[in-house]
Amino acid sequence: MQLMVISMIFIPVLFVAWLSFNESSFGQAPVFVGWQNYVQVLSDPYFWRSMTNTVIVVLIVVHLELLLGLGVALLFASGVPMRPLLLAAVLAPYAVSEISAVVMWRYLFDLDVGFATQLLTFLGLPALEWSINPLHGLILVALLSIWLHLPFTFVILYAARLAIPNDLYEAAGVDGATPFQKFRRITLPLLMPAMLIAMLFRYIFAFRLFSEVWLLTGGGPARQTEVLAVYLYLEAFRYNAFGEAAATGWLLVLASLGLAMFYLRRLYKEMFAANA
Secondary structure, eight states: OHHHHIIIIIHHHHHHHHHTTEEEETTEEEEEOTTHHHHHHHTOHHHHHHHHHHHHHHHHHHHHHHHHHHHHHHHHHHOOTTHHHHHHHHHGGGGSOHHHHHHHHHHHTOTTTOHHHHHHHHTTOOOOOTTTOHHHHHHHHHHHHHHHHHHHHHHHHHHHHHTSOHHHHHHHHHTTOOHHHHIIIIIHHHHHHHHHHHHHHHHHHHHTOOHHHHHHTTTOSTTTTOOHHHHHHHHHHTSOOHHHHHHHHHHHHHHHHHHHHHHHHHHHHHHTGGGO
């Protein structure tokens, strides 16, 4: 088992780290260049544009998904009719492949025949010109990512809500607590560890966002909707700059680890510091 972990994880990680300090391409022997690849990537305006797009999409996706997941979890916990059917509907996006989801959403938001576009026009709202307007493209990517991954957040929060004893709410009701006070004093504090776990994993997964952008916009128009994972892919497989792609990968890993450390510290305080 240990040998498998070393061969499947640590050796590729060390190889990518070594490659990030070398200039390499097809048919070219690696040449050690030190920190040049990192300097090249950090001085590339397309990298910073992809970083900005990634941060914007991640912030929208994670926080909006958390609010929606929390709302749906509380709705189900309070009791809804036809719960099994609605539960299946909420979890259905997890059964859809990303390729199928992108094809479906491209058709729904088609500027000529898309049902969602026609509905927006009927309501007097502007259509999402996702293939022309970079901002609209990023909005559609964020909406698609939320739709695909909302079941993940919902399951975590719903399970955590069901684990809260009903006796706490009954005691609070006897003391005259309002529904909002029950939510603020009981539900929210007890759900906080689960919310932090959901946000931690969704931040890490969202930072690696690739399929939705690549299949929907391809990073266009004019590389305006690129995210970090798409930037890395282009550096490696379109421009054949393996060293710069490896450096980009490590910068992506460091950004994810930095974010993870923040949430792990918060999670430690919420779950373990009180018992120390």
